Amino acid sequence: xxxxxxxxxxxxxxxxxxxxxxxxxxxxxxxxxxxxxxxxxxxxxxxxxxxxxxxxxxxxxxxxxxxxxxxxxxxxxxxxxxxxxxxxxxxxxxxxxxxxxxxxxxxxxxxxxxxxxxxxxxxxxxxxxxxxxxxxxxxxxxxxxxxxxxxxxxxxxxxxxxxxxxxxxxxxxxxxxxxxxxxxxxxxxxxxxxxxxxxxxxxxxxxxxxxxxxxxxxxxxxxxxxxxxxxxxxxxxxxxxxxxxxxxxxxxxxxxxxxxxxxxxxxxxxxxxxxxxxxxxxxxxxxxxxxxxxxxxxxxxxxxxxxxxxxxxxxxxxxxxx
Amino acid sequence: xxxxxxxxxxxxxxxxxxxxxxxxxxxxxxxxxxxxxxxxxxxxxxxxxxxxxxxxxxxxxxxxxxxxxxxxxxxxxxxxxxxxxxxxxxxxxxxxxxxxxxxxxxxxxxxxxxxxxxxxxxxxxxxxxxxxxxxxxxxxxxxxxxxxxxxxxxxxxxxxxxxxxxxxxxxxxxxxxxxxxxxxxxxxxxxxxxxxxxxxxxxxxxxxxxxxxxxxxxxxxxxxxxxxxxxxxxxxxxxxxxxxxxxxxxxxxxxxxxxxxxxxxxxxxxxxxxxxxxxxxxxxxxxxxxxxxxxxxxxxxxxxxxxxxxxxxxxxxxxxxxxxxxxxxxxxxxxxxxxxxxxxxxxxxxxxxxxxxxxxxxxxxxxxxxxxxxxxxxxxxxxxxxxxxxxxxxxxxxxxxxxxxxxxxxxxxxxxxxxxxxxxxxxxxxxxxxxxxxxxxxxxxxxxxxxxxxxxxxxxxxxxxxxxxxxxxxxxxxxxxxxxxxxxxxxxxxxxxxx
Numbered sequence: 135x136x137x138x139x140x141x142x143x144x145x146x147x148x149x150x151x152x153x154x155x156x157x158x159x160x161x162x163x164x165x166x167x168x169x170x171x172x173x174x175x176x177x178x179x180x181x182x183x184x185x186x187x188x189x190x191x192x193x194x195x196x197x198x199x200x201x202x203x204x205x206x207x208x209x210x211x212x213x214x215x216x217x218x219x220x221x222x223x224x225x226x227x228x229x230x231x232x233x234x235x236x237x238x239x240x241x242x243x244x245x246x247x248x249x250x251x252x253x254x255x256x257x258x259x260x261x262x263x264x265x266x267x268x269x270x271x272x273x274x275x276x277x278x279x280x281x282x283x284x285x286x287x288x289x290x291x292x293x294x295x296x297x298x299x300x301x302x303x304x305x306x307x308x309x310x311x312x313x314x315x316x317x318x319x320x321x322x323x324x325x326x327x328x329x330x331x332x333x334x335x336x337x338x339x340x341x342x343x344x345x346x347x348x349x350x351x352x353x354x355x356x357x358x359x360x361x362x363x364x365x366x367x368x369x370x371x372x373x374x375x376x377x378x379x380x381x382x383x384x385x386x387x388x389x390x391x392x393x394x395x396x397x398x399x400x401x402x403x404x405x406x407x408x409x410x411x412x413x414x415x416x417x418x419x420x421x422x423x424x425x426x427x428x429x430x431x432x433x434x435x436x437x438x439x440x441x442x443x444x445x446x447x448x449x450x451x452x453x454x455x456x
Numbered sequence: 457x458x459x460x461x462x463x464x465x466x467x468x469x470x471x472x473x474x475x476x477x478x479x480x481x482x483x484x485x486x487x488x489x490x491x492x493x494x495x496x497x498x499x500x501x502x503x504x505x506x507x508x509x510x511x512x513x514x515x516x517x518x519x520x521x522x523x524x525x526x527x528x529x530x531x532x533x534x535x536x537x538x539x540x541x542x543x544x545x546x547x548x549x550x551x552x553x554x555x556x557x558x559x560x561x562x563x564x565x566x567x568x569x570x571x572x573x574x575x576x577x578x579x580x581x582x583x584x585x586x587x588x589x590x591x592x593x594x595x596x597x598x599x600x601x602x603x604x605x606x607x608x609x610x611x612x613x614x615x616x617x618x619x620x621x622x623x624x625x626x627x628x629x630x631x632x633x634x635x636x637x638x639x640x641x642x643x644x645x646x647x648x649x650x651x652x653x654x655x656x657x658x659x660x661x662x663x664x665x666x667x668x669x670x671x672x673x674x675x676x677x678x679x680x681x682x683x684x685x686x687x688x689x690x691x692x693x694x695x696x697x698x699x700x701x702x703x704x705x706x707x708x709x710x711x712x713x714x715x716x717x718x719x720x721x722x723x724x725x726x727x728x729x730x731x732x733x734x735x736x737x738x739x740x741x742x743x744x745x746x747x748x749x750x751x752x753x754x755x756x757x758x759x760x761x762x763x764x765x766x767x768x769x770x771x772x773x774x775x776x777x778x779x780x781x782x783x784x785x786x787x788x789x790x791x792x793x794x795x796x797x798x799x800x801x802x803x804x805x806x807x808x809x810x811x812x813x814x815x816x817x818x819x820x821x822x823x824x825x826x827x828x829x830x831x832x833x834x835x836x837x838x839x840x841x842x843x844x845x846x847x848x849x850x851x852x853x854x855x856x857x858x859x860x861x862x863x864x865x866x867x868x869x870x871x872x873x874x875x876x877x878x879x880x881x882x883x884x885x886x887x888x889x890x891x892x893x894x895x896x897x898x899x900x901x902x903x904x905x906x907x908x909x910x911x912x913x914x915x916x917x918x919x920x921x922x923x924x925x926x927x928x929x930x931x932x933x934x935x936x937x938x939x940x941x942x943x944x945x946x947x948x949x950x951x952x953x954x955x
Binding site for chain 1: 639907
């Protein structure tokens with residue numbers, strides 16, 4: 135399946151030179167889609183729905199390959215080092231990808247130019263939430279409490295330097311308050327922590343928690359976006375609460391390693407964009423609470439660059455604090 | 457009694473021909489996944505999710521759950537026959553199961569595993585029906601502090617009950633913990649002890665280590681003896697004898713309780729219950745010296761705890777929507793794709809579906825028993841294959857398993873390296889199991905300790921404020937203290953050995 139890494143680097147150089155002939159009959163065989171997170175997570179769920187839809191247009195099977203671990207770093211490395219011939223694509227998770235690049239301690243083997251962003255699939259905005267019977271009814275309640283007892287109210291993330299972590303930093307900056315930040319490993323641990331009363335509030339994404347908000351089990355305080363989420367029409371967004379700098383989300387799209395020929399990229403873009411914009415995709419993604427945000431070409435490239443710039447500021451801040 | 461009515465309706469639905477077929481296919485596929493060492497239940501279930509896309513929701517869930525149980529059982533087969541655990545939870549089964557096979561009792565070991573799995577799984581499902589909701593909310597009180605204490609208690613008990621080899625067991629535990637430190641730091645996110653090798657960023661893989669320490673080491677030891685068969689003993693039994701069943705009855709009961717209780721706590725994983733059940737069994741046994749030398753109770757309790765755990769882990773999922781292990785997380789993903797959101801409202805919103813699925817748990821457990829008992833003889837016959845073929849086969853099987861996990865040759869070399877290490881340790885009579893337990897628990901232990909300290913703002917006093925955590929930290933200290941300072945009264949223990 136995969137060739138050893140060292141040989142890969144030389145092979146990839148050769149492939150770039152020989153590439154123009156490649157695209158004419160691309161794809162001739164199955165395409166691998168690397169997901170840098172374990173099976174069952176929301177990236178994986180979205181990727182599997184997308185792969186099943188896009189392979190019809192691509193005309194070849196698309197296999198989802200989970201390369202989880204190290205907060206996505208292992209999978210991203212795999213994508214960056216893959217042979218750039220269009221047969222290995224991968225999911226780019228922003229801003230997780232950015233913070234790994236920006237943290238020098240992570241010693242990432244890739245940088246922002248190692249990937250070509252092709253099509254975005256999901257934009258899952260952040261959600262600040264508390265237990266259903268929590269005394270904090272609004273975001274203002276929570277912030278007041280944090281101001282009264284600086285560093286005492288615990289706020290948890292789904293991982294260090296995740297979009298949730300950046301969102302906490304954004305709230306701290308905008309409201310001039312200080313939380314006690316607790317890092318959990320993913321949404322399940324976070325849920326156990328909040329529901330068991332071990333932490334006070336949680337920062338996660340709409341897709342992971344919206345059904346619990348709808349059922350009243352947990353209370354959504356704010357969606358960290360410029361508009362309300364269609365899944366949670368009763369939860370205010372941070373912009374309307376006067377915190378326009380608190381805009382955070384997890385976006386996930388398909389990318390390819392640097393050096394993949396432009397005409398191959400075009401084929402991939404067309405097939406995936408068609409799949410993402412299809413009504414069946416919308417129906418399936420609505421069911422799992424993942425908001426589609428189709429972006430391609432220059433729009434997606436700009437978004438990709440902007441995310442890096444925004445993440446830089448908060449990552450540096452987070453690094454200073456530790 | 458409303459639950460009972462629902463359950464009967466559930467049985468009616470689950471017993472339809474289609475759903476039975478799905479359960480059957482799931483059990484078969486799952487057993488296969490369990491047998492293949494590189495392919496654990498989590499990866500196996502994930503790969504098979506697309507298979508269920510074309511099914512209706514009930515059928516899909518029934519099949520995936522059956523795959524899960526099947527995989528939990530399948531690992532037993534390789535553990536017993538060739539000392540290679542097919543998945544993490546089967547490590548403990550290797551200890552006595554393989555010894556039994558060496559004595560020609562492979563049939564008994566596999567048979568009691570099938571029976572124990574059935575009893576554990578079924579009783580856990582009964583408990584699930586009866587007490588799912590209240591227990592699940594209670595389990596939430598188990599925070600990072602309690603979690604850390606549980607991990608410490610587990611490791612201490614394993615060391616403490618190692619008998620005369622206590623020092624060796626302690627040494628192996630520490631080595632395991634040191635190996636567990638390799639990889640990305642859980643709080644800072646910086647790589648530790650990786651020497652720049654990115655293959656090590658995600659830590660030392662459990663599968664290659666286990667296959668090396670158990671499987672490859674076993675091959676090296678066998679090759680040294682120049683025997684004609686992997687196991688020279690004649691096959692004596694096809695199924696457990698009546699006496700063996702009587703011996704195992706208590707073990708199966710205790711295994712069920714340990715597996716069920718620990719299964720309720722999110723994040724514990726399958727291996728802790730099996731180890732705890734094993735340690736408990738050895739502790740209550742009148743003849744602890746038989747453990748590690750082919751005690752059927754050891755196999756019975758570990759396999760029972762394993763399946764009781766697998767079913768109990770459904771409680772936090774169905775009642776709270778919290779996936780307590782990676783495999784359950786995959787199942788939850790499949791639930792969601794099929795339009796079912798696990799959580800407190802599942803029972804009220806979609807009772808027909810939930811109860812059908814619960815009924816299918818019973819049916820799945822029964823199917824596994826029916827499937828596996830007749831096959832025991834077939835599996836055990838594998839031991840008659842001449843050593844030269846068997847040895848090559850196992851080596852290929854291990855290499856593919858190590859490679860298949862992450863498609864990484866690095867893991868294959870690591871497995872071979874740990875194979876040589878395992879061979880040396882066996883020669884020196886050092887117990888291997890404590891190192892493995894420490895390797896698995898180490899990252900969880902570290903993460904929960906650091907999360908606890910994040911919550912408390914860096915103060916260790918949090919452990920004093922939480923009675924349950926405190927108790928779990930104090931008990932093992934007492935147990936070890938008693939073992940060290942009162943050696944005479946507990947002399948039988950001193951001759952035995954956890955490994």
